[in-house]
Amino acid sequence: MTLPTTETLNLDLDGPVLHITLNRPDSRNAMSLNMVNELMAVFESVRENTSIRAIVLRGAGGHFCAGGDIKDMAGARQKAAAGDSDAYISLNRRFGEMITAANQQPQVIITVLEGAVLGGGFGLACISDIALAHCDATFGLPETGLGVIPAQIAPFVVERIGLTQARRLALTGIRFKGEEALRLGIVHEVANDSAALDAALGNTLEAVRRCAPGANRVTKALILKVGHEPMDRLLDQAAVDFAAAVNGAEGQEGTMAFVQKRPASWNQ
Template sequence: MKLPETQTILLTRDNGVLHVTLNRPEARNAMSLAMVEELMATFEAVESDAGVRALVLRGSGGHFCAGGDIKDMAGARQKAAEGDREAFFRLNRRFGEMITRANRLPAVLITVLEGAVMGGGFGLACVSDVALAAGDARFALPETGLGVIPAQIAPFVVQRLGLTQARRLALTGARFDGHRALALGLVHEVADSAEELDKKLAELLTQVRRCAPGANRATKALVLDVDQVPMAELLDRAAREFADAVNGDEGQEGTLAFVQKRAPSWAGDRD
């Protein structure tokens, strides 16, 4: 896989895992349009490379993402003042396209949440397959307090937390920490030190590497299509994919490894 050239994110590949670090620490990794485009290019590269087992998304400088970039908003306002009625629409919708792509990413998407997890950062947490959080991370949907709406984020918040909690958080702008995020079901594990957080991430990646890459991709697509595809059609597709998996290389290797009481070949995959 050829990684894109980037300026707002850092990319490092290691043993089937692509580490993506939001890298605008001076702005608490606020989501600029440039960052959105670089993430889109990165996701496109991952989609075409079955060797990427997981993508780990985190932020530099002690923060995950503080939301949208004020400079981009100001730029869109200037364009609107000059007669471009679609400036704000295009800016907001492009973020929606990025988060939708993140949601459907075939690789396992892991978010490591520290510091500010606001607005767009909150949305990214909601589309991750596994979310790890620092106990003192700060979560919020602050949009309505700024006179705007969480337009592209709200549907994913509802899917993650359910309608009742999504309504409360979006309509109050309530702030809460990582432990409360765990209780709400937003994140899966919490750590109270940087060392513990890194340890949990390492353990999680070990678990992911025990799973067959193709089986993981097919399983993720299957669960994401629940409520999107009629149930009978979905189960027919699942049965076909199960039969293909059983007779495929991964199914045969997994069965043989189980009988021989050894790790399957993919558990030791390296770049």
Template sequence: MTLPAVTTLLLERAQGVLTITLNRPDVRNAMSLAMVEELRAVLRTSAADASIRALVLRGAGGHFCAGGDIKDMAGARARAQTDGEDAYRHLNRAFGALLEDAQNAPQVLIAVLEGAVLGGGFGLACVSDIAIAQSGAKFGLPETSLGIIPAQIAPFVVKRIGLTQTRRLALTAARFDGAEALRLGLVHFAEAEVEERLAQVLEQVRQCAPGANAATKALLLATENEPLNTLLDEAAGLFAAAVVGEEGVEGTMAFMQKRKPGWAV
């Protein structure tokens, strides 16, 4: 499947992995509305492409993402002269929609976090399935120090690290490094060099059936909203379908024959 044309991102596809690089290094990859729209378009396209098994999200120029683009805020301020608060509401809600899309992507979403991981960048880290931080990366929620609020990212941060820690970080705008991000449970790894860990994680992902991974991810996310009894009924149906499905049959046969299944490339 052909990926959409982009100007704020770099896209590289190899061995079932789509690497999406935020590419505005001159502003530490600050998230413009154009970048948000391009990311959503890439996620929509890749979601329908079964050959893409993992998404790697990272930033160019030594930084992940420094948050929202101040120029976009200025543009919204100009539009607000005629549109009122709706100009700001549209700009803010668009980023929340991106976070929803990223969280619900059927592929494994891996965030590689270097340099600035602030505001919206922090939010993107929180919707990843696996987060790998460079030890010296700088994390923070600076919104309140700017007189604004972390409106769209707040629910995702709470889900990731809990209400108590989110309150502390959001209400102090405190900065912290990769080691502290690991302690908080925001990231899964904090490394001096991230590439070796990324290669290891991708190798692990390739051992898992892509359809089973997608179904498992959806099931895990559903635990946040659905009643337990309903969820267990649905899960039983999903399990039955998986057992007799193509991946289930191949996985079982591979185990019996003491070989790798076809997807384990």
């Protein structure tokens, strides 16, 4: 398959896994509008590709992402001064469109979090299916300390860790390390060094490979609908999807592999 050409991202397709590296190390991978648009393009290009089962997001140069790019704010200010009253709205909302697309991406999204995990980077951590962090990674929502708001990020933080903790983090701007992120439920695993972090990623990808790709897609879609649709309707559709899975190729292969005590065909 052909992936989009990118300037701010390094893309590496390794079998069923697409590795996306945010690649603006001089700015601690601050998220420019160009990076947002490139992420959108990559997500869209692989969305329906069932051969890609996992997407790994990480940052170059020892940092995940330090938040939004201040240069884009300056550019929006110039547009606003020139009469574009929607300049700030368009800039901010575009990030929201990207993080929504990432949240709804059918592949398993894995974030590998090192260094700065701030603002927009914090938001990406909160929409990932599996988040792995270095113990010394620094997390936080610094927006209110800068006189702005985490407009597109806050709703996803609430969904990740609940209203009470989201209030505390957003309204104080405090920064904290990996162990506290684990306690809050932002991340799922914390590693003490880079080797352990890479090992955790390897173990996670191995676990993903053991799961049927079609079943994972349907399961993720089901989970994301919880709280957004009436429970009875959700469970009715889940029963239909379950029957389709049992009678489908994956269900038959999974049952046969279990009986024959062998790995399923998708475990590769």
